[in-house]
Amino acid sequence: MSTTWHYRALTADGQLQRGQAEGPDEAHVVADLRRNGLTPVRVMPQSDRGRLAGLQVSFSLRRTGLRRAQVTDITRELALMLGAGLDLDRALRFLIETLPETGRAGLRARGVLVELRDAMRNGGSFASALSTRADSFTPLYINLVKAGEAGGALGEALDRLATLMERERKLTTAIQSALIYPAILVVASIGSVVLLLTGVLPQFVPLFAEAGAQLPFLTRCVIAAGDFLTRWGLVLLLGCVAAIFVLRALLAQPAFRLRFDQTLLRLPVVGALSRNIMAARLTRTLGTLLQNGVSLLSALKISEDVIGNRAGAQAVAEAALVAREGGGLSRPLESAGLFPPRAIHLMRLGEETAQLGPLCLRAAELHEDAVRVGLQRMVALLVPAITVVMGAVVAGIVSALLLAMLGLNDLAH
Numbered sequence: 380m381s382t383t384w385h386y387r388a389l390t391a392d393g394q395l396q397r398g399q400a401e402g403p404d405e406a407h408v409v410a411d412l413r414r415n416g417l418t419p420v421r422v423m424p425q426s427d428r429g430r431l432a433g434l435q436v437s438f439s440l441r442r443t444g445l446r447r448a449q450v451t452d453i454t455r456e457l458a459l460m461l462g463a464g465l466d467l468d469r470a471l472r473f474l475i476e477t478l479p480e481t482g483r484a485g486l487r488a489r490g491v492l493v494e495l496r497d498a499m500r501n502g503g504s505f506a507s508a509l510s511t512r513a514d515s516f517t518p519l520y521i522n523l524v525k526a527g528e529a530g531g532a533l534g535e536a537l538d539r540l541a542t543l544m545e546r547e548r549k550l551t552t553a554i555q556s557a558l559i560y561p562a563i564l565v566v567a568s569i570g571s572v573v574l575l576l577t578g579v580l581p582q583f584v585p586l587f588a589e590a591g592a593q594l595p596f597l598t599r600c601v602i603a604a605g606d607f608l609t610r611w612g613l614v615l616l617l618g619c620v621a622a623i624f625v626l627r628a629l630l631a632q633p634a635f636r637l638r639f640d641q642t643l644l645r646l647p648v649v650g651a652l653s654r655n656i657m658a659a660r661l662t663r664t665l666g667t668l669l670q671n672g673v674s675l676l677s678a679l680k681i682s683e684d685v686i687g688n689r690a691g692a693q694a695v696a697e698a699a700l701v702a703r704e705g706g707g708l709s710r711p712l713e714s715a716g717l718f719p720p721r722a723i724h725l726m727r728l729g730e731e732t733a734q735l736g737p738l739c740l741r742a743a744e745l746h747e748d749a750v751r752v753g754l755q756r757m758v759a760l761l762v763p764a765i766t767v768v769m770g771a772v773v774a775g776i777v778s779a780l781l782l783a784m785l786g787l788n789d790l791a792h
Contacts, residue, residue, distance in 0.1 A: 384408045384423065387513070450520070505533065517685075526673050535671075557758050572772055577605060595786065652757060668736075670737070694715035698715070
């Protein structure tokens with residue numbers, strides 16, 4: 380029985396192609412794609428594309444591929460061994476033997492490497508073997524390996540690829556680390572306010588009721604807020620969780636995601652930071668691909684998927700159309716108005732001097748430094764702001780209680 384399959388595959392010139400194919404199983408579809416000159420990246424049955432109310436939603440309870448950090452470490456080790464003179468088969472065998480035999484992550488990594496080694500022993504190239512595990516290796520990874528194999532410099536390609544992934548991991552870690560403290564501060568502050576309103580405040584309400592006095596307006600507002608949280612707090616929490624899932628589903632829709640990303644880039648502080656992150660990812664990826672011999676158009680196509688912002692990816696896609704006709708890359712990107720001027724200037728200089736790859740990498744270093752500085756400044760602004768706002772809220776609650784207590788003392792006298 381024939382089934383409809385959705386696939387993503389790489390063409391001979393490195394372009395990412397999406398489409399549908401008919402076949403009884405995944406193996407037949409993959410074979411048909413390869414006969415047509417395509418390198419499959421992902422093949423998925425139509426039944427697996429879950430939809431809810433027109434919104435595409437996917438959930439994965441069990442990881443089948445390697446984590447990004449595992450791929451980075453494996454790539455670095457392969458680059459080191461190939462640079463030391465080992466052939467690829469011996470390097471893979473050494474990695475398989477040295478990986479731990481216990482633990483889910485270690486067993487999964489061993490299984491993936493064994494599959495890659497077996498695929499190569501059956502006559503396939505390393506790039507084609509990687510394409511069978513699209514859950515672990517991205518089109519960027521596969522294209523860099525393909526370019527390295529074609530140029531007889533696989534070790535150098537893997538070294539550049541490992542550097543790219545390590546830089547990306549460093550940038551991501553810097554962003555996550557910078558946001559940890561403000562996030563903890565917000566959670567602790569909200570917890571303190573909820574505890575005051577639902578735990579401390581109810582202890583005083585019976586006392587105020589027995590006195591029968593007219594409470595100050597601020598005190599009445601605080602008591603009403605405490606009653607609301609006590610009655611509807613759980614519903615409010617569930618509503619927030621549901622809103623997060625709905626937002627994630629909406630962000631999976633291209634049109635909504637485009638508007639969301641455009642708005643994000645226009646925000647005062649976050650927008651500037653997002654532009655630098657976007658420029659760092661674009662220039663780092665583009666420079667690495669060009670340094671490894673990938674054509675500009677193929678590099679731009681791959682770079683669209685790593686920018687992380689749909690508005691920026693759309694600008695790169697439009698720039699690729701202009702570049703295809705010989706119009707250059709820097710001018711259309713400058714016309715989009717989404718990337719920092721420094722990145723555009725270095726790209727233009729690279730085009731004029733035929734050094735686009737090296738200058739893109741230089742631009743990436745500058746913008747990665749700008750991201751780190753921007754994160755430090757944002758945290759320096761966020762932490763005092765959160766402290767002041769939450770301190771004011773707590774002070775307001777305490778003031779409401781003190782005003783009511785002072786009113787009761789006046790009545791007693």
